[in-house]
Amino acid sequence: MRATGGFHGRKIQKTGGSTYIISLPKNWVTSRGLHAGDVLTFAPRPDGSLQIQAEELGSAEVVRRVVPISNDMDEEHLLRRLIAEYIAGSTLLEIRTTTRMSARTRDIVRGFAQRVIGPEIIEETAESVILQDVVGPNPLPLPSVIRRMHQMARAMQSDAMAAFHSADASIAKDVIERDREVDRLHWFMEKQVNSALRDARVLTSLSVTLPDCSTYLLASRLMERIADHAVRIAGTIPLFQKERPPAAMVAELERMSEAAATALSEALDSLERRDIEQANTVIDAAHSLVRERAHLLQEVSTKRGRMAVGLAYVLESLERSALYAGDLAEIAINHAVETPSAMVGRPMAAPLPKP
Known part of the structure; x- marks a missing residue:
């Protein structure tokens, strides 16, 4: 049968009374260098499709990249480039200068290796540093990564408020x-996620679907933003060294922080359980916190100088954290609708124990 839109149609045939067979497109067989007697691997996908691979699962291609840099390159620019190469899925990364690599540049590359999961320095020359991803394609299940990020972001926000209090x-x-x-x-x-989108074998090894990948990536971004706002709250502490905010205001902000943290936990639960009703409750709670923020902002506006600036930063960060919890709940609703057979009550993946 002819190919249409990149898809090849083949009729199922039955042989031997119990075996079903289909023919493979000749162009695909020849382009892969396959011959009669070669073994293919099959993997059923959660969406009902069947994945066919010409290699054994786990023999993913090594992606080698050479990154030319200069010793006078801005540190932040170099870090951004290295992080981009890492996210792109480079398994073997050679950082190379045209002349002898300076000690400063080597320190930046070593610092990068310590800040990411997987890459280790395996070789150094006068002009280059070579890093290799040593952790393999699936060292951590994606749901576990999200749960860990949630634990860390919530703890950071709690500690930031403790620093604010004292x-x-x-x-x-x-x-x-x-x-x-x-x-x-x-x-x-x-x-x-990038690796899974590029290589179906990685997607299979992660035991997730493409919609799952999108959901986890969006959730990860929200957790990272909430952690950033915890850092922002922590950064206000020098503003309160000479004058402490009123105890009543501190208590209100601490209550708002706890409500935002609770909303985030419940949003994550609704995502894992595909619970639309719980997700809607979280969104309503987030909107309620935003309305409370307007009341507190009036009180903040009565302060002056460094005190007013610090309180405004804390209040804004708590509001953003609550809204991010609401965003996660909206993601949970979208994901539940994508899988209607499991909309309520069944976990998306086995969650880690809660802290």
Whole structure:
């Protein structure tokens, strides 16, 4: 039968009384260098399709990239380039300069290797550093990554508010440093999703569907943003060293923080359970917190100077965290509708124990 729109139609034939067979497109067989007697692998997909591979699962192609750089390259620019190469799925990355690589450049590359999951330095020369991804295609299930990011983001927000309550610079510093752990998990999520979109074998090994990949990536981005706002709250502590905010205002902000954290946890639960009713409850709660923010903003406007700036930053970050929880709940609704047979009550994946 003719191919239409890139799809090849073949009639199912029956042989031997119990075996069903189909023929393979000749162009595909020859382009893959296959011959009679070669073995193909088959993998049923959750959407009902059947995946056929010419290689054994796990023999994914090694992606080698050479990244030419200069020693005078801006540090942030170099880090962004290396992170982009990592997210793109490069399994073997050679960072190369045209002249001897400076100590500063090597330090930046080493710092990058410490900030991401997988790449390790396996070779160095005068002009290059070579990194290889040593963790394999599926070291962490994607649902576990999301649950871990949630635990970290919620703990960071709680500790940031503790630092705000006591004006403790050491707690604030710890919150800021922990943001790197959330970033590395988010970059790892981006890398895994990109790999799954590019290679169906990776998608199979992750035991997820393409809609799952989109959902997890969106959820990961929201967790990363919430962690960023925890860092922003921690960064306000120097503004309160000379003058402490009123106790009543601190109590209101702490209550708002706890409500936002609860909304985030319930949004994640609704995503895992595909529970539309629970997700709608979270969205309503997030909108309620936004209305409360308007009332608190009036009180903040009565303050002056550094006090007013610090309180406004804290209030805005808590509002954004609540809205991100609402966004996650909307994602949960969308994902539940994509899989109507499991809209309520059945987990999307086995969740990790809650903290």
